[in-house]
Amino acid sequence: MFLQQLITGISIGGIYALLATGYSLIYSLLDFSNWAHGEFAMLGAYVAIVFANMVGVPFLIAAVLGVCGAALISFFCEKVVYRHIRSTGAPNMFLMIGAMGMSTIFQQVANLVFTGQYRSFKFKLPVNTIEIAGAYLGVLDLISLVLTAVILVFLMYLINKTKFGLNVRAIACNANAARVLGVRVDRSIASVFLLAGSLAGVAGILYGMKYNVFPTMGNIGLKAFVASVVGGLGSVPGAIVGSLLLGVLETFVSGYISSSLRDFFSFALLIVLLLVKPSGLFGVDVQDKA
Amino acid sequence: MEDLEKRVAELEDRVTMLGYRISVMENRDPVLEMQNVEKHFGGVHAIDNFSVKIEQGQIHGLIGPNGAGKTTIFNNITGIYAPDAGKILFRGYDITGSSPHRVAQLGIGRTFQNIRLFSNLSVMDNVIIASGMDATYNLAEAIFHNKNYRRREQHLQDKAMHLLEIVGLQDKANERASALPYGHQRKLEIARAMALEPKLLLLDEPAAGMNADESMELVDFVQEIRSRFKITILMIEHHMDVVSNLCDYCTVLNFGKTLAVGTPAEVKSNPEVIRAYLGGTE
Amino acid sequence: MIEFFNNINTGICSFLHINSYIQGVVVLLCINIIAILGMAVLTGFTRLFSFGNAGFMAIGAYTAAILIVRHNVNFLIAMIIGAAFAGFIAFLLGSLTLKLKGDYFLITCLGFGECVRVLFNYFKKLTGGSAGFPGIPNYSSMLFAVICAILAFFIAWRFIHSKYGRNLTSIRENELAAEAVGINAFRYKRLSFTFSAVYAGWAGALYAGYMMYIVPTNFALNKSIELITTTVIGGLGSLTGSVLGAMLVTLLPEVFRSLSNYRMLIYGFAVVLIIMFRPNGLYGYKEFSLKRTIAWFKKLFGGKAKAGKEEA
Numbered sequence: 106m107f108l109q110q111l112i113t114g115i116s117i118g119g120i121y122a123l124l125a126t127g128y129s130l131i132y133s134l135l136d137f138s139n140w141a142h143g144e145f146a147m148l149g150a151y152v153a154i155v156f157a158n159m160v161g162v163p164f165l166i167a168a169v170l171g172v173c174g175a176a177l178i179s180f181f182c183e184k185v186v187y188r189h190i191r192s193t194g195a196p197n198m199f200l201m202i203g204a205m206g207m208s209t210i211f212q213q214v215a216n217l218v219f220t221g222q223y224r225s226f227k228f229k230l231p232v233n234t235i236e237i238a239g240a241y242l243g244v245l246d247l248i249s250l251v252l253t254a255v256i257l258v259f260l261m262y263l264i265n266k267t268k269f270g271l272n273v274r275a276i277a278c279n280a281n282a283a284r285v286l287g288v289r290v291d292r293s294i295a296s297v298f299l300l301a302g303s304l305a306g307v308a309g310i311l312y313g314m315k316y317n318v319f320p321t322m323g324n325i326g327l328k329a330f331v332a333s334v335v336g337g338l339g340s341v342p343g344a345i346v347g348s349l350l351l352g353v354l355e356t357f358v359s360g361y362i363s364s365s366l367r368d369f370f371s372f373a374l375l376i377v378l379l380l381v382k383p384s385g386l387f388g389v390d391v392q393d394k395a
Numbered sequence: 396m397e398d399l400e401k402r403v404a405e406l407e408d409r410v411t412m413l414g415y416r417i418s419v420m421e422n423r424d425p426v427l428e429m430q431n432v433e434k435h436f437g438g439v440h441a442i443d444n445f446s447v448k449i450e451q452g453q454i455h456g457l458i459g460p461n462g463a464g465k466t467t468i469f470n471n472i473t474g475i476y477a478p479d480a481g482k483i484l485f486r487g488y489d490i491t492g493s494s495p496h497r498v499a500q501l502g503i504g505r506t507f508q509n510i511r512l513f514s515n516l517s518v519m520d521n522v523i524i525a526s527g528m529d530a531t532y533n534l535a536e537a538i539f540h541n542k543n544y545r546r547r548e549q550h551l552q553d554k555a556m557h558l559l560e561i562v563g564l565q566d567k568a569n570e571r572a573s574a575l576p577y578g579h580q581r582k583l584e585i586a587r588a589m590a591l592e593p594k595l596l597l598l599d600e601p602a603a604g605m606n607a608d609e610s611m612e613l614v615d616f617v618q619e620i621r622s623r624f625k626i627t628i629l630m631i632e633h634h635m636d637v638v639s640n641l642c643d644y645c646t647v648l649n650f651g652k653t654l655a656v657g658t659p660a661e662v663k664s665n666p667e668v669i670r671a672y673l674g675g676t677e
Numbered sequence: 678m679i680e681f682f683n684n685i686n687t688g689i690c691s692f693l694h695i696n697s698y699i700q701g702v703v704v705l706l707c708i709n710i711i712a713i714l715g716m717a718v719l720t721g722f723t724r725l726f727s728f729g730n731a732g733f734m735a736i737g738a739y740t741a742a743i744l745i746v747r748h749n750v751n752f753l754i755a756m757i758i759g760a761a762f763a764g765f766i767a768f769l770l771g772s773l774t775l776k777l778k779g780d781y782f783l784i785t786c787l788g789f790g791e792c793v794r795v796l797f798n799y800f801k802k803l804t805g806g807s808a809g810f811p812g813i814p815n816y817s818s819m820l821f822a823v824i825c826a827i828l829a830f831f832i833a834w835r836f837i838h839s840k841y842g843r844n845l846t847s848i849r850e851n852e853l854a855a856e857a858v859g860i861n862a863f864r865y866k867r868l869s870f871t872f873s874a875v876y877a878g879w880a881g882a883l884y885a886g887y888m889m890y891i892v893p894t895n896f897a898l899n900k901s902i903e904l905i906t907t908t909v910i911g912g913l914g915s916l917t918g919s920v921l922g923a924m925l926v927t928l929l930p931e932v933f934r935s936l937s938n939y940r941m942l943i944y945g946f947a948v949v950l951i952i953m954f955r956p957n958g959l960y961g962y963k964e965f966s967l968k969r970t971i972a973w974f975k976k977l978f979g980g981k982a983k984a985g986k987e988e989a
Contacts, residue, residue, distance in 0.1 A: 206906070537841060
């Protein structure tokens with residue numbers, strides 16, 4: 106039972122992590138929380154479901170198209186909305202308000218186009234379970250777990266070992282200095298939006314496979330946001346740790362205490378944690394310079 | 396009746412001013428004394444064992460190349476961050492590590508290197524906000540606009556106008572602060588700091604971005620403020636001509652360390668200072 | 678007491694031929710105005726964001742409802758206690774969380790709002806849980822709601838145009854400079870947070886009397902988002918703008934019934950466009966003045982007349 110809960114928790118945490126790293130990446134570059142991020146996951150899932158169920162392409166191709174769709178929508182948000190707001194020199198809070206507006210738009214559009222109905226992939230998903238050490242584990246959970254792990258490892262590699270990652274870290278440190286040193290800042294930011302969007306797409310499809318696809322499913326973005334705050338805004342490893350913690354906590358609260366109190370515990374944990382560690386687990390405390 | 400009240404209020408103000416003057420006269424402690432203050436960020440010593448003593452009425456200059464730790468000293472005095480070691484005394488009170496608003500309320504006003512005005516507010520409001528300590532009315536009085544509220548608000552208006560007249564911005568009282576030209580913004584920042592009725596004024600590069608004529612005008616202006624308000628000033632400045640004309644004493648910093656202390660003339664002829672400024676490596 | 682107000686209300690409405698549908702719309706508008714005035718003080722003048730104001734509305738609504746239905750408290754007193762209790766909770770929460778920076782503060786508010794909703798769902802004995810809390814007397818008559826809204830506006834106006842409002846605005850403009858002129862930013866932020874929660878609680882209490890039946894989902898995150906949206910549309914830093922925003926957001930869907938499905942979509946677009954092109958909102962940083970509006974119209978028509986002449 107315990108092991109089973111733990112694995113489920115980590116598998117949900119993994120989905121959160123795919124989204125939470127996106128929040129962190131964007132926050133580290135632009136100092137704002139991209140509220141529309143959860144909606145990228147929702148839209149990715151819808152793109153995949155349209156191709157898989159209505160057009161009838163094989164599931165894997167539909168999934169890839171879904172991921173691309175999410176990435177493009179994320180890219181579009183940056184190109185059209187966020188870049189414009191940045192260029193006006195408005196405070197960062199306005200970026201967040203803009204993102205909130207985008208989130209409302211996406212959710213409403215999905216609601217109007219696809220209706221509020223719950224949809225599931227027609228693709229035959231592996232629903233069987235296997236027994237390991239007395240615990241029954243869903244095959245789907247395991248697949249999702251492995252896939253997430255591979256992607257996250259790849260992401261860490263990308264950020265820590267490649268030229269692209271170096272550019273991103275440089276911009277996060279000091280965008281102006283990076284620009285002077287020849288980093289193409291706007292281009293790197295756009296690439297990060299593509300990357301974050303595709304991760305969100307994967308998360309959306311995995312979530313849609315496990316549960317269903319519906320217009321308000323973007324609200325898992327909220328959980329991922331919480332996870333990235335727990336880990337410390339702007340820290341990618343922090344976001345991963347925070348997500349796993351949150352996923353495990355949620356399954357344990359649902360399993361052992363009460364599923365209706367699940368969200369209470371997640372948010373209470375968040376508030377208490379921030380009171381103890383005001384910048385999250387891995388966050389850096391920035392001092393305002395006079 | 397109204398007249399009488401006004402009269403009483405004026406008398407009250409006078410009595411408080413008198414009390415304040417007496418306390419200033421009696422207080423023989425230096426206005427600012429910093430003892431062995433240290434501050435480091437990570438491994439970098441932003442200020443290393445810094446000490447200074449500024450007596451009533453002096454103008455003291457802090458000079459040194461960029462990154463020498465001048466603004467860090469201001470931030471330590473004004474409580475933006477607490478020093479890692481050492482003591483800061485203001486007229487004998489220990490203010491080490493006090494919060495910024497507390498330090499301001501005690502009577503230390505400051506300006507900022509990169510001007511920080513309340514940009515979307517009127518010039519007048521910028522000054523009125525800074526004299527908030529005179530706004531002694533409570534929430535209920537503010538909502539019902541009783542006599543005390545009206546009297547206080549009138550007083551704030553008059554005081555702000557008076558300060559604006561001194562800095563020569565009385566005609567711009569209703570303009571937005573961000574609409575002022577650069578030089579006026581600097582003056583407004585000083586007027587705002589003066590609204591606190593400070594005993595010590597910290598000026599962070601007041602002549603930055605000014606040409607020779609403007610700097611000389613600034614010198615006159617600061618001298619006038621000093622003699623009018625009997626105020627003590629600590630200023631960071633790069634322009635040596637401003638420093639020579641204004642400061643009674645100055646401290647030269649380099650990489651957080653104190654290189655020299657003395658009158659501007661003494662400091663200018665100090666070989667170590669010359670070396671630091673001319674960058675000779677020998 | 679309730680009958681007293683309701684009777685006068687009926688009298689006035691029948692005299693002015695106001696039907697019950699319009700009365701309902703006006704009450705709803707007044708409730709929104711009060712909640713948004715609170716939001717305007719917090720977001721527009723202090724530039725703090727709260728995704729928890731729906732939570733404070735819930736606290737006000739449930740407190741008032743429980744006091745009236747279970748303890749037979751006079752509705753006026755119950756409403757005041759509801760609002761005050763919301764403010765008290767905000768004061769406590771703010772004492773803890775307002776030291777956090779930017780987004781960290783914001784997420785704790787959001788978390789708080791969600792916690793309130795979950796707890797009201799969970800404690801069924803006290804609140805009726807997700808089945809709702811029924812049997813609230815209809816005390817939010819049009820007359821009473823309008824009186825409340827006018828009073829709320831009057832208080833907020835005087836609050837903002839005193840040292841309190843000035844100090845809050847200075848924190849919005851530059852917190853470091855505000856501290857440097859002796860303003861205790863933390864205390865003023867907490868004041869602003871409490872003020873906005875009192876208004877939210879007040880609006881919530883009125884809402885309970887209007888709906889006569891409340892459920893926790895009435896006060897979900899979407900309600901908070903709607904409040905922020907409206908405040909942004911009305912203009913950050915303007916009380917009259919906020920009232921205008923509230924009117925727009927409440928009345929437009931009533932006028933254009935066919936558009937009601939697209940309501941939130943339109944708000945979403947409005948917010949994005951305003952933030953992109955007119956970030957200070959409809960009335961950013963300026964209060965409505967009759968003089969200026971007339972001048973504006975004169976300029977508009979004068980300009981047109983001139984243009985017309987030139988064409989001719």
